[in-house]
Amino acid sequence: MELTKTIKKLESIYLEKPERVFTMYLNTDPSDPDQQGGEWRIHLKNGLNNFKKYLKTEDSEDELNNFKKVIEQVNNFFNEYELDLQKSVIIFATPSDGLVFAEILQVPVETEFFWEEIAKVDQLIRLHQEYPRVGVILTQKEAIQVVVTELGKCIDTVNYELDLDTEDWRKHPSVNRNHTTMGGSGKSVNIREQFLARFEANRHRWYKSIAPDLDKLAKEDGLEYIYMMGDPEETKDLAKAMNKDIHTFIDKNMLDEKPDKIIKEVHKV
Template sequence: MDLKPLLNKLEHYRSEKPNKVFTMYLNTDPADPDQQGGKWRLQLKNGLNNFESYLQEDGDSDEKRNYWAVKEKVENFMNENEMNLKKSVIIFATGDDDVWFADILQMPVKTAFFWEEEPVLDQLKEMQETFPKTGIILTQKDQIKYIDADLGTVNETNVYELDLDTEDWRLHQGTHKADSNLGSGGGKTSKKDEFYERFEANRYRWYKSIAPKLDKAAKNHGWERIYLVGESDEVNDLESHMNKTIEDKINKNLLDHEETKVLEEVL
């Protein structure tokens, strides 16, 4: 999720009674001790009911109708996504559908509800500053994978594999893992040794050829931070050929790990 368009819209959004804006930051993190037993359900119920009680006393029937429309959409979203929750949910909504944004995030928030003339963006802005658009590039000899992420959520994953016959890097979109150049069968050990020798002899040149593709991916995805992950010699060679600034290098072999686990390890 790219926060910039959302923030640009919400920062300039203003409304007047009876058309107010609902803002919700809901902590649904099952690992949080304060969320044991799905405590978020009670917090959601109380948060929604508190506004309804206030509006009943206020007596503005148009505002009540707008709020009830928002409440129904929020409850439907939570019911439909209850089994898919991660650490948090954020929602911005108006009764006339002029604003509707709801997303499940891997980042923690502090539970809060608002019904005001404008959206409350403090936590959203803090998330953007803490977890901006990020690219994580993982190396493992003849395979290089990049993960496009922000707010601790994986947006896209792509894998490049080096074809040793043509010495070209081939792109496999998605989480597909290409066949190994090491092959299989009776000659596997000697072939592996042969591959390692050839790779070490040509690594610098081969990584030089992939670096422009990674720079282009960084530009296209708008990465504000880039992390290189892999063996020291490999990430150092890759960094030396890339034009983009590298935020940090992590000397671990994580290419085969599940993407969300990589994010947790790196970020």
């Protein structure tokens, strides 16, 4: 999403009549007592209709037609994504460019509608300050995962696993861990014990070899805040090997959890 760049782009928009910028912050949170019956539909309908009525009284046919173009884009968005709604929706749209920015979010907003010369980004800026671009680095022995989140939403996940034969870290798109489990025969348990002993003996060196990749990822993704989650000894060693500052450490093993659950845990801190 690169929200900082998006906000700057939105701030640069200025449209004179009969064109305008439509801004919408809509609360769709089903856990909100005021939203138990899906009242967001009523708020959306009333918000759009109020502008239509006003433009009709202003006798501005060109501006009304432009607003109708925007309404069509907004309605199409909700028709397509209504079943995917979470806590809120933010939309910025123009008659000529359509939906400049449209996001379904897991964070709350205050419902507001604007049809003005500029995009009303004040609430979006506040949300960005509260939910910046964050990286969560999760460790679990020979596996490392990075969850990138912004506005409480998972933007990306990157997974690394140590190849014990080559001692190289391999990057892959999804968690598919192949290390030996603790269960099963006495032989498999013994193999796992041997691995754990080997890992402890080489942890510092192995984490030092992956640290530059994590630093590069943090820089390229523009991470404004970094959490590290896992066994305290592991996270301590990995943090020492990295150049980027780790802002918060969380003593929990959640590497095999879904990103949304990890993000919720981080927001509790």
